[in-house]
Amino acid sequence: xxxxxxxxxxxxxxxxxxxxxxxxxxxxxxxxxxxxxxxxxxxxxxxxxxxxxxxxxxxxxxxxxxxxxxxxxxxxxxxxxxxxxxxxxxxxxxxxxxxxxxxxxxxxxxxxxxxxxxxxxxxxxxxxxxxxxxxxxxxxxxxxxxxxxxxxxxxxxxxxxxxxxxxxxxxxxxxxxxxxxxxxxxxxxxxxxxxxxxxxxxxxxxxxxxxxxxxxxxxxxxxxxxxxxxxxxxxxxxxxxxxxxxxxxxxxxxxxxxxxxxxxxxxxxxxxxxxxxxxxxxxxxxxxxxxxxxxxxxxxxxxxxxxxxxxxxxxxxxxxxxxxxxxxxxxxxxxxxxxxxxxxxxxxxxxxxxxxxxxxxxxxxxxxxxxxxxxxxxxxxxxxxxxxxxxxxxxxxxxxxxxxxxxxxxxxxxxxxxxxxxxxxxxxxxxxxxxxxxxxxxxxxxxxxxxxxxxxxxxxxxxxxxxxxxxxxxxxxxxxxxxxxxxxxxxxxxxxxxxxxxxxxxxxxxxxxxxxxxxxxxxxxxxxxxxxxxxxxxxxxxxxxxxxxxxxxxxxxxxxxxxxxxxxxxxxxxxxxxxxxxxxxxxxxxxxxxxx
Numbered sequence: 265x266x267x268x269x270x271x272x273x274x275x276x277x278x279x280x281x282x283x284x285x286x287x288x289x290x291x292x293x294x295x296x297x298x299x300x301x302x303x304x305x306x307x308x309x310x311x312x313x314x315x316x317x318x319x320x321x322x323x324x325x326x327x328x329x330x331x332x333x334x335x336x337x338x339x340x341x342x343x344x345x346x347x348x349x350x351x352x353x354x355x356x357x358x359x360x361x362x363x364x365x366x367x368x369x370x371x372x373x374x375x376x377x378x379x380x381x382x383x384x385x386x387x388x389x390x391x392x393x394x395x396x397x398x399x400x401x402x403x404x405x406x407x408x409x410x411x412x413x414x415x416x417x418x419x420x421x422x423x424x425x426x427x428x429x430x431x432x433x434x435x436x437x438x439x440x441x442x443x444x445x446x447x448x449x450x451x452x453x454x455x456x457x458x459x460x461x462x463x464x465x466x467x468x469x470x471x472x473x474x475x476x477x478x479x480x481x482x483x484x485x486x487x488x489x490x491x492x493x494x495x496x497x498x499x500x501x502x503x504x505x506x507x508x509x510x511x512x513x514x515x516x517x518x519x520x521x522x523x524x525x526x527x528x529x530x531x532x533x534x535x536x537x538x539x540x541x542x543x544x545x546x547x548x549x550x551x552x553x554x555x556x557x558x559x560x561x562x563x564x565x566x567x568x569x570x571x572x573x574x575x576x577x578x579x580x581x582x583x584x585x586x587x588x589x590x591x592x593x594x595x596x597x598x599x600x601x602x603x604x605x606x607x608x609x610x611x612x613x614x615x616x617x618x619x620x621x622x623x624x625x626x627x628x629x630x631x632x633x634x635x636x637x638x639x640x641x642x643x644x645x646x647x648x649x650x651x652x653x654x655x656x657x658x659x660x661x662x663x664x665x666x667x668x669x670x671x672x673x674x675x676x677x678x679x680x681x682x683x684x685x686x687x688x689x690x691x692x693x694x695x696x697x698x699x700x701x702x703x704x705x706x707x708x709x710x711x712x713x714x715x716x717x718x719x720x721x722x723x724x725x726x727x728x729x730x731x732x733x734x735x736x737x738x739x740x741x742x743x744x745x746x747x748x749x750x751x752x753x754x755x756x757x758x759x760x761x762x763x764x765x766x767x768x769x770x771x772x773x774x775x776x777x778x779x780x781x782x783x784x785x786x787x788x789x790x791x792x793x794x795x796x797x798x799x800x801x802x803x804x805x806x807x808x809x810x811x812x813x814x815x816x817x818x819x820x821x822x823x824x825x826x827x828x829x830x831x832x833x834x835x836x837x838x839x840x841x842x843x844x845x846x847x848x849x850x851x852x853x854x855x856x857x858x859x860x
Contacts, residue, residue: 285460292453306366310436313363313370316356317429320377321422323353353381360428370431377424380417388414516621521550523614525557537622550618554603557618599624708856709751711742711783715776718755726763732771733763742776742783743856746832754828754836758787758849761821765791765847778855782834787849794847799838829853 357378364370388410395406411418511518517534521527527545535541538553551557600623607616719735726733744751762772770790777784794802805823822838829836834853841848 283464290457307436307440309363310432313360313432314429314436316360316363317425317432319356320353320360320381321425323356357381364428364432367431367435370428373424373428373431377421377428380421380424383417384414384421387417511617516619519550519553519618519620521616521618523616525550527553528615534620537620554601554618554620557603600627705747705749706745707748709744709746709748711744711746711751711785711853712738712740712776714748714751715755715774715785718752718759719774721756722759722763725760726772729763729766730768731763731766733759734771734773736773736775738776742778744783744853745856746853750828750832754825754832754851755785757821757825757828758836758851761825762787762789762791762847762849765789767791779852781855782852783855785851785853788841789846789849791846793845794838794840799840802838803836 357374360374361371364374391410392407511531514531515533517537518531519527519534520529527548527550530538530540530542530545538545540553545553602621602623604619605616606619607614715738716735719733723733759772759774766772766789772790773788775786775788803822803826805820822836825836829851832853834851836852837850839848839850840846
């Protein structure tokens with residue numbers, strides 16, 4: 265991955281991570297700030313509670329003026345300032361309860377203080393107030409006796425006030441320390457938030473710069489692609505012009521048609537071949553020129569339409585065939601033609617080009633060649649047979665009639681004449697088969713019986729060449745429909761090929777079996793391995809293997825076998841042996857129906 269693209273891809277992740285960190289820190293900061301506010305509020309409440317306790321301590325002090333009033337018997341017009349009648353500490357106690365409501369232990373002490381103050385009022389303050397109000401002179405001894413009775417209560421009040429004051433002072437110090445810690449944590453968090461926010465700004469800036477660079481790179485890439493597309497379009501148009509020029513000047517007829525099979529264009533050679541002008545045939549079905557294409561214009565090109573932008577045409581798809589067409593000057597008679605259908609896409613549209621070649625002259629030349637070969641074979645066969653028959657008399661001559669070198673040369677000539685005559689016979693047989701099917705006597709035949717007979721007949725040749733010929737008996741009858749003479753010739757020729765290819769001491773294995781709706785005969789020999797790629801061209805006439813492979817020439821034999829198999833509605837083939845060297849010859853014939 266390019267470094268710039270990698271960084272641009274990572275920046276959003278870093279930004280999101282920092283943003284999540286900032287949100288988390290803000291939440292933590294809000295929590296600490298709330299704790300700081302709560303601590304300050306609690307500290308303020310402690311301060312207020314301490315102030316209320318001081319006020320209660322002052323209110324609980326014995327009133328000196330009231331004691332003098334009782335001691336001398338002089339009534340006072342009203343209670344001293346700040347010391348109203350009744351319970352002067354009720355209001356401070358109510359405020360104190362509200363301030364310590366969050367502390368159960370303090371609430372209990374406040375209730376205990378309230379009870380002590382009420383008891384102090386009953387034992388000391390209220391009697392003095394009543395005596396003073398009535399103007400009674402009871403003396404200092406009375407005042408002292410009341411104070412002695414209420415002294416434990418006064419001590420309890422002092423103890424409760426002192427305990428409440430100490431507790432509130434401790435809470436105040438603790439809350440002040442907690443507030444200080446929360447303030448310090450909040451300050452640190454503010455610094456961290458500022459740092460993270462700065463990092464977020466930097467990352468955002470980098471991301472913006474990265475995206476801007478990406479957009480600029482994408483713009484440059486689009487410009488390059490647009491230039492390349494323009495150059496490609498120019499090259500394609502140039503190629504189309506060159507192709508049109510080539511098609512205009514080739515000797516074969518060229519017809520361009522659309523996906524509906526209608527002619528869009530025809531070259532001058534096509535106008536001459538079909539006798540139709542470009543204007544006259546334009547828009548007409550191509551089947552008017554080549555009737556056999558009426559139902560045979562398939563489109564094997566399968567490239568998705570989304571890729572057909574006019575700049576990247578799909579690969580050419582070529583199909584060759586031999587059909588019949590209406591050539592000018594043929595008097596309406598269809599003539600053989602070789603065609604090549606070229607189909608592709610251009611600018612998102614399917615187009616086809618049909619290249620046509622008139623095979624009339626070619627077929628006439630082939631017929632003349634075959635006729636010449638047959639005539640030549642007939643002309644050569646009789647003198648060759650006479651030479652062979654004359655040389656065949658050599659064994660009947662007396663031992664001293666010919667000198668040894670002459671006898672050896674004549675014997676060699678006899679062998680050559682035999683092989684040459686065999687080649688002429690093969691050539692005549694091939695031409696006879698190519699001339700067309702003769703009147704064959706097709707009858708129901710058991711291929712297993714014919715195969716056993718052919719193997720028995722081939723045993724003589726196999727023993728002479730020291731080759732074992734083995735037949736694997738079929739499981740049962742193998743019914744086919746064939747001319748027994750043609751079938752016997754085909755089997756005999758394949759057995760001869762397999763035997764001749766096997767070395768002395770080798771073996772040829774023959775097997776037959778049912779394969780679906782066909783009967784298959786297989787012959788395995790021990791000859792040399794087939795040359796690579798030879799099995800595909802072995803059935804062409806005069807296509808022997810390379811001499812270095814060590815397999816004797818096959819010549820016309822396999823070509824004759826193919827023609828014989830075709831006349832039997834079957835197929836013949838050649839393949840390398842499944843294991844080891846050697847070859848596999850096989851024949852496949854249709855199974856004869858056994859039903860009514």
